[in-house]
Amino acid sequence: MGLFDKLTGTRHPGSGVAPRTAEEVRAALLGLNGPDVPYLVRNGTPSESADLVAEWRILEPAWRTFFVRTQLDRTVRTLMRLMPDSHEVRTVDEQWKVQWVGDTPRLAQSREYSRGQVTMKSRQWTFERGDDGKLHKTETFTFDPAEMKDPLRDAVLDAGWVWRGVVFKL
Template sequence: MGRFWDKYTGTQYPDGRVASLPATHLRAALLALNGPDVPFVVRDARPDEKADLVAEWRIQEPAWQTFFARSQLDRQVRIRMRLVSEKREVRTLDEQWEVTWVGTTPKVATSGKYNRGPTTTVSKRWTNEQGPDGRRQRVQTFGFDSREMKDPLRNTVLGAGWTWRGAVFKL
């Protein structure tokens, strides 16, 4: 299955001309992605997470109101990463939780969902507003794309000369 399976899981290999860095340097480079302008956090994994590093992004989409109830989606996207020094690869596992809060009182959960495996999530919310020319136009009020987290992680790994082994189902 080779290349087909690699395409399905999102596995990517570094350019052959790039010298691979030691695991400690790669770990430091991934942790250095943290900052005030980055919408996610990279941290050391807890023992129960069975990984070396974890990148997390928690999103709370804007609530919308109907005549009967208020609804809001709470989503958490997490990428667990295990650094395998012998093979110079980073094995990753994508996880996503979604909880929809609906009710007249805050925090009444009505549905929850958990996904694991290769994921790319894009969520956008639009409203109709009056533009400067007086015409109604659609304006994006909320946007989320999981590639904004995954791409910097993958580029850092590939730039360090390591393989990004995507969507491993068991770390």
């Protein structure tokens, strides 16, 4: 693995893993969907220039309260293009800054946008004075895009394909 691969998050499957077909890789990625995961893997649209897209379920009623409660300020989606000839999935992340507005919070997208490989984490802590009189920090929430990207990447690697992070174009 080269330095550029490390910077882009590119990973190669283990030796001896036979590459599966593109249809099997697509099925494995779509198979990650479920009611208990806070993201959705769906088919991409022509305007997205992607075969598959993974995105957080921010607007779904069942998950909205979770994301509102945590006051998430950025949203990430991963665009994936299957490259059957080279047995790789090329990925790029899109990130938007978002804002929750109104009494019944709704999502408002800002103009702040970035594209590339996103690795940001969001954390929240509470500080409380303990019995010993000292302040103690407790982490109350962590939002990590790896919660979505790790299962995607693992499904691709298990299928014998390369997970190739790209910075600009798929």
